[in-house]
Amino acid sequence: MNESVHLSKQFDEDLTGLRTHVLEMGGLVEAQARAAIHAYASGDTAAVKDIVENDYRVNGFEKIIDEETIHVVAKRQPTASDLRLVMGITKIVTDLERIGDEAKKIAKGARRVHEHGQLTLPRATDVRHVADEAIAMLHQALDSFARLDVVKAAEVIHADTKVDTEFKALVRQLITYMMEDPRTITTAIDIVWICRSVERIGDHAKNVAEHVIYIAEGRDIRHAGKEA
Amino acid sequence: MIQSLALSFVFAIPSFVLGILVSPAWGLAFFCVVLALRQLKSLRYFSRLENWTRDPSAQDVPEGAGAWDEVFARLHRHEKEMRAAIARRDVELQQVAAAGQAIVDGIVTLDTDNRIVWCNIAAGNQLGLDLRSDRGQPIANLVRQPAFVEYLAVGDYSRPLRLSSVRDDGQVLSIHILPYAGGDRLVQVRDVTQSERLDQMRRDFVANVSHELRTPLTVLSGFLETVRELPLAAAERDRYLAMMAEQSGRMQSIVQDLLTLSTLESSPPPPGTELVHVPDLLGRLQRDAEALSGGRHEISLAADAVDIFGAESELASAFGNLISNAVRYTPAGGKIDIAWQRRGSSAEFSVTDNGIGIDARHIPRLTERFYRADLGRSRETGGTGLGLAIVKHALSRHQAKLDVFSAPGSGSRFSALFPATRLTAESSCAKPM
Numbered sequence: 072m073n074e075s076v077h078l079s080k081q082f083d084e085d086l087t088g089l090r091t092h093v094l095e096m097g098g099l100v101e102a103q104a105r106a107a108i109h110a111y112a113s114g115d116t117a118a119v120k121d122i123v124e125n126d127y128r129v130n131g132f133e134k135i136i137d138e139e140t141i142h143v144v145a146k147r148q149p150t151a152s153d154l155r156l157v158m159g160i161t162k163i164v165t166d167l168e169r170i171g172d173e174a175k176k177i178a179k180g181a182r183r184v185h186e187h188g189q190l191t192l193p194r195a196t197d198v199r200h201v202a203d204e205a206i207a208m209l210h211q212a213l214d215s216f217a218r219l220d221v222v223k224a225a226e227v228i229h230a231d232t233k234v235d236t237e238f239k240a241l242v243r244q245l246i247t248y249m250m251e252d253p254r255t256i257t258t259a260i261d262i263v264w265i266c267r268s269v270e271r272i273g274d275h276a277k278n279v280a281e282h283v284i285y286i287a288e289g290r291d292i293r294h295a296g297k298e299a
Numbered sequence: 300m301i302q303s304l305a306l307s308f309v310f311a312i313p314s315f316v317l318g319i320l321v322s323p324a325w326g327l328a329f330f331c332v333v334l335a336l337r338q339l340k341s342l343r344y345f346s347r348l349e350n351w352t353r354d355p356s357a358q359d360v361p362e363g364a365g366a367w368d369e370v371f372a373r374l375h376r377h378e379k380e381m382r383a384a385i386a387r388r389d390v391e392l393q394q395v396a397a398a399g400q401a402i403v404d405g406i407v408t409l410d411t412d413n414r415i416v417w418c419n420i421a422a423g424n425q426l427g428l429d430l431r432s433d434r435g436q437p438i439a440n441l442v443r444q445p446a447f448v449e450y451l452a453v454g455d456y457s458r459p460l461r462l463s464s465v466r467d468d469g470q471v472l473s474i475h476i477l478p479y480a481g482g483d484r485l486v487q488v489r490d491v492t493q494s495e496r497l498d499q500m501r502r503d504f505v506a507n508v509s510h511e512l513r514t515p516l517t518v519l520s521g522f523l524e525t526v527r528e529l530p531l532a533a534a535e536r537d538r539y540l541a542m543m544a545e546q547s548g549r550m551q552s553i554v555q556d557l558l559t560l561s562t563l564e565s566s567p568p569p570p571g572t573e574l575v576h577v578p579d580l581l582g583r584l585q586r587d588a589e590a591l592s593g594g595r596h597e598i599s600l601a602a603d604a605v606d607i608f609g610a611e612s613e614l615a616s617a618f619g620n621l622i623s624n625a626v627r628y629t630p631a632g633g634k635i636d637i638a639w640q641r642r643g644s645s646a647e648f649s650v651t652d653n654g655i656g657i658d659a660r661h662i663p664r665l666t667e668r669f670y671r672a673d674l675g676r677s678r679e680t681g682g683t684g685l686g687l688a689i690v691k692h693a694l695s696r697h698q699a700k701l702d703v704f705s706a707p708g709s710g711s712r713f714s715a716l717f718p719a720t721r722l723t724a725e726s727s728c729a730k731p732m
Binding site: 087090091094095097098099101102105196203210213214217218220 | 427432433436437439440441443444445446448465468658659660
């Protein structure tokens with residue numbers, strides 16, 4: 072009896088530690104994305120180097136968490152909601168790592184755009200607006216994971232449509248500038264790539280929210296189309 | 300207890316008498332029956348007590364007779380006292396919690412594992428915590444900024460951590476963790492946005508003044524050296540001297556603007572009795588603007604017959620600055636409309652142009668000293684970077700606020716609404732403009 076109480080307490084601690092690590096990684100990734108967008112919007116390209124270098128920390132987190140989940144599965148053979156949590160975490164970590172990569176791409180793109188010294192394309196500030204929305208989605212998705220709050224997670228999933236629509240509008244706009252003045256093409260394409268990364272961040276945040284719903288309710292709502 | 304024993308003895312006497320008079324067996328039997336009855340009664344009270352302990356409440360502490368009565372009475376008293384004490388504690392606790400809520404700073408208390416125990420509303424807003432769902436959650440799960448997680452983990456809480464908020468753009472928080480009572484921690488969150496901004500402005504101001512003055516000074520001393528050391532032709536010498544005069548003129552206007560600002564800041568409020576004939580004043584300023592424009596712009600004036608009580612020199616400098624800005628930032632062929640119009644009981648001064656316009660992100664900072672939306676253009680047109688700061692000050696001394704509407708490429712509109720208390724009903728000079 073004593074033994075099993077001891078074991079289950081140890082198990083709880085393992086799971087709590089795992090969650091905390093995931094959220095710590097999420098915080099880092101979110102900060103990376105924020106810094107990247109700030110570098111793009113403000114033209115402060117000095118930060119780009121830090122962002123690119125910090126990406127190894129994100130990757131480090133991914134490795135550590137993967138190892139921890141393998142340990143938990145091997146040692147404790149979790150079942151039911153514990154198993155869903157562990158499985159969900161492995162997927163969330165993958166999405167977070169990708170967001171880290173997108174942040175790195177945005178930072179590098181920002182450097183290119185500003186080195187061309189031609190950010191005078193009108194409406195470029197709109198990118199910041201969409202990016203703020205995508206990052207807010209990520210923040211909310213992580214909050215919903217911390218609280219296992221299904222309602223918040225569902226909100227994130229709905230918000231993704233808005234980011235997608237705005238992304239398309241931005242691209243259309245950039246196309247008109249490119250047609251008007253071919254000299255803007257280099258910069259405009261760089262900005263399109265940045266927008267694309269922003270849109271991907273929104274998608275990954277949505278995935279995280281879907282995993283949260285899976286963890287909390289055991290419902291798999293991926294690829295569910297309109298029902299989701 | 301003693302009473303109860305005594306009662307048993309009292310019953311022993313008739314039993315003994317019965318034993319002697321009838322037979323010992325009868326005596327013993329009588330005594331046994333009495334004892335059994337007493338035992339039964341005790342059992343009844345005991346079962347009442349047992350029932351009560353299942354769901355104790357002060358109202359229905361059981362009642363009993365004899366020795367039981369006393370026990371039950373004491374129990375009743377004790378129960379009442381305990382309840383009163385708990386109610387008092389509750390009130391005290393609520394008061395402490397209410398005091399915690401009243402603190403402007405955010406407060407979060409953590410246990411030894413950094414789990415959230417309690418937080419006030421301010422902290423909830425600043426950090427995005429909700430006590431209903433987050434009690435017992437490790438704080439690092441919700442406040443995930445790497446800087447905070449590291450601060451929490453490293454454990455050196457001797458100085459506060461400066462953190463920019465993720466919830467409110469531009470908000471800066473100062474977070475200080477204070478250990479207390481054996482391993483528990485108190486997180487104090489203070490909004491330092493305002494003081495941070497002031498600090499920044501002061502640093503910027505000193506740096507800017509030095510920079511603004513150094514640039515013309517460098518040019519000046521460079522030319523001085525040239526003129527003194529090189530044999531120059533008269534024409535060339537005159538050209539250099541003209542450039543030097545221009546630079547010293549620039550320095551003069553910067554110093555002049557700085558002095559104007561400091562006068563505005565330190566002088567007594569503008570008089571409430573001295574009348575300024577606004578239509579006249581604007582007429583003069585329009586002529587100045589036409590001179591500055593040199594015929595490149597179309598400048599119109601529409602002025603209602605309303606006058607302001609105030610200081611003429613301050614208003615002239617406020618309106619003049621806005622008008623000359625419009626001239627400088629509107630390309631040739633543009634239109635500039637100066638208007639002074641009644642708006643209900645107030646009156647509004649406005650300058651509207653169709654010039655280059657201002658990006659939205661610059662607008663909130665336009666009136667900061669030496670803030671320039673477009674560095675190159677501003678210097679080129681001879682701006683000191685202090686004009687709008689002077690305008691803002693001069694207007695606010697007349698209880699008017701500067702409003703700016705602008706979009707890049709489609710022009711700007713600067714306006715100021717003067718309250719009724721500063722205005723006359725009709726202009727004293729009824730000259731139509």
